[in-house]
Each structure stands twice: as structure tokens, then as C-alpha cells.
Amino acid sequence: MVKDLTEGKPFPVLLRFTLPMFVGVVFQQLYNIADSVIAGKFAGEDALAAVGASYPVTMIFMAIAIGSQIGCSVVVSRFFGAKRYKTMKTAVFTTLIAGSILAAALTVAGLLTSHLFMALLRTPDNIFQDGDLYLKIYIGGFLFLYLYNVATGIFNSLGDSRTPLYFLICSSVGNVILDWLFVAVFKWGVAGVAWATFLAQGVACVLSLIVLAKRLSEVKTVGSFPFFDRGMLANIAVIAVPSILQQSFISIGNMFVQGLVNSFGSSVIAGYSAAVKLNTFTITCFTTLGNGISSFTAQNIGAGKTERVNAGWRAGMVFGLVTAALFFGCYFGFSGPVLRMFMNEGSSALAMETGRNFLRIVTPFYFIACVKLVSDGVLRGSGAMGYFMITTFTDLVLRVVLAFLFSMSFRETGIWMSWPVGWIIGTSLSFIFYKSGVWKKKRGI
DSSP states (O other): OOOOTTSSOHHHHHHHHHHHHHHHHHHHHHHHHHHHHHIIIIIOHHHHHHHHHTHHHHHHHHHHHHHHHHHHHHHHHHHHHTTOHHHHHHHHHHHHHHHHHHHHHHHHHHHHHHHHHHHHTTOOHHHHHHHHHHHHHHHHTHHHHHHHHHHHHHHHHTTOOHHHHHHHHHHHHHHHHHHIIIIIISOOTHHHHHHHHHHHHHHHHHHHHHHHHHHHHTSOOSSOOOSOOHHHHHHHHHHHHHHHHHHHHHHHHHHHHHHHHHTTOHHHHHHHHHHHHHHHHHHHHHHHHHHHHHHHHHHHHHTTOTHHHHHHHHHHHHHHHHHHHHHHHHHHHTHHHHHHTTOOTTOOHHHHHHHHHHHHHHGGGHHHHHHHHHHHHHHHHHTOHHHHHHHHHHHHHHHHHHHHHHHHHHHHHHHHHHHHHHHHHHHHHHHHHHHHTHHHHHTTO
């Protein structure tokens, strides 16, 4: 079912649209967290560290998929909001064709360079082989990951956030079951964790593409339309490339941070791996809200209803701050119990203490991070990508540079201290750009 986001009161419209996306994120992160939980519980601390050590590299591939999803989603939303359905379909198929070629090329490149990435991250010898194996299997399934994310973006562009939710629920439950079967029963270790993710994403990808084809056929158009258009690809790239760069540079920055973390040994890696998975859960929820704001903004700008965008931002802020409060209360107040999900009896006290320190330093600033990501959603949805990238890169560069500087005096604790500083400055810029109305000027309004 497609939904027009340009009609109705902004708050309930955005809430109904975004809530399924939030639930979807919960299930998506469930199987990401399940990888680490089951690895830590049934394969030990080194397995947890191996999965965590390769995590920044996997996030580069995820960044490319998410960036492409955003580029397609914004462009498709605009054409859908403007009722230009034939052009909208051209945008969809152009993305799928070009994206498939890109994903295949990156899969080959990734498989050839995974060993090099693990070496650049200064991965300890005791977890190097398992980390490299996990990374190779993950990259092998990148085409599935990429096309699934693009399909999700298209569904969201059509105002349909429920269909991706159904696929995520099934995929997440299947992944957890396969994780347990491959690791706890078959004793495949880290390889079992990776193959579970590979299979779950593969099934979700195929099914989502089948349903997407059916959904597009329900949007009636008269006459033929081109399945691939270079001009359309350029339009999508204007949004997608900065989004990919933004997401990728964040991941590259995280690689530098991970390399720094790796220098403190496998116990610190294990504690950081558990805590950063929880942190990623929260930030992904904020990012999902920002993506919903982007679709809302793009549709309404396409329909010439820019006055609704400010109301959408306010609605997003309410939703985001409530979400921040929930995660803060859980992680700050119950850091021990949530971290113990990842640990077994053989885990070291240092791993637990590392994770606890990270959460206690970072989580109070979730309220600030959500303001940035909601404001970024408006900038991105309007096509004001230059301003969007400025805020993101400022945050990133500060966090990486300060992580190295602070670690000299405070060891690993100094790394965690860099998060709040980057968020505060990046949020200040995002909010200033939103309030200044540059997102209107970008569209010539």
C-alpha cells in the first residue's frame, strides 16, 4: 500500500509512517546484536572480539547500501509527491540496475582486500583469522544487503513503511534461529554467525524485490517509460553520492577508532564491541527517524507544501527525544545487565568494565544526537547536501582526532570521551542550518 505524506496533520501522518520503520530497526538490530550475543555466549570472548574487530569494515559496505537507499528514496519521494509516476518508475529501475553493477564490483573488491583491512585495523593475532573469515562471508552477501536496502528505501518513498517491517521481522527471527543453530548446536563458531546473516538477508532480499515489482505495477501509468536513464542516474547521484560519502567517511572514521581500540587488546575489543552494538542500535533508530523526515520533506517539497516541513521537524523532535530518554534509561541505569547478554562466565572483568564506561560516558548525550539527525533529515530531504555533509564531517573529524588525543592521557576511556564533543558541535551546525532555512533556498522557494 502506497501512502501520500502530503495530506493530513503532520504529526499523526509522520508517526504512522515512521513507527513501522522504528519497529523494523528493532528487528534489524536484533539480528546484528544476536551475532555478538551468540558469539560471546557460545563461542567465547575471542569470537565476540573477532566479530567486533571486523565491524567497522562491514559498516563501510552498509554505508554504501544506506547511501544509495537515501538517494533513491529522496528522488522517488519527490516524483511520487508530484504525481509524476512514470518518471518515478524510471528512477526506481535506474537505481536497481546501476546499483546491482556497483554492488557486484564492490563484492569482488571486498573479497580481495578483506585480509588487508584486518591488518590495517591492527587486529590481534588471536582473533585475526576468525575476523577475516567473518568479513569474507559478510562481503559475499553484499549484493543481497544492497538490493534489500534500496528496496526498503523505495517502499518508504511510496509511503509504505509496513512492508519492509514484515520482511525485517521474518529475516531477524530467521537470523537468530540460524545463529543459534550454527553456533550453539553445530559449533561453527564465527563462520556460523556470518552464514546465518548471509542466508537471512538473501531470503529477505529476494522476497522484497518480488513484492516491490508487484507494488509498482499497482501504480498505474499510461504508455511506456525508460528502465534506465543517465540523466536520472545523475539526479539520484546528486543525493546518493554525498550520502554514501557521509556514511562511508563515518565508517572509515570508525575504522581508525577501531584500530585504536584494537591496540588495547582483545578484552577491551570485546567490551567495546558489545557496547558499540548497543550504541549503534540507538543511533540507527535516530537515523531511521531522520530518513522518515527526509521522505516526508521530499514529498511535501515535491507537492509545493513546504509549510508542512517545519511541522514534520517538530513532530520528529518529540518522537526522537522520547526515544533518547528510553535508551538513556536502559543503558545508563542498567549497563551491567545489558552488557552481560554478550558475556559468558569466562569473560574478563576488563571487558565488562570497558563496555560500562563507554555507555555511561556516551548515553547522556543521546538527547543531543537526536536533534542533529532529525535536522539532517530535513536538509537531506530538501537536497541541501552541502550543508548536510558539513555537519557530518565536522562531527566525524572531531571524534577521530579527539579519540587519538584523549587516549594519550586517558587510554581507552579517552576514546569514548570524543563522542559527546563531536555530537555537540555537529548538532549545533545542523540546528543552525535548519533554522536558517537553507533547505528552502536549496529548492529555490
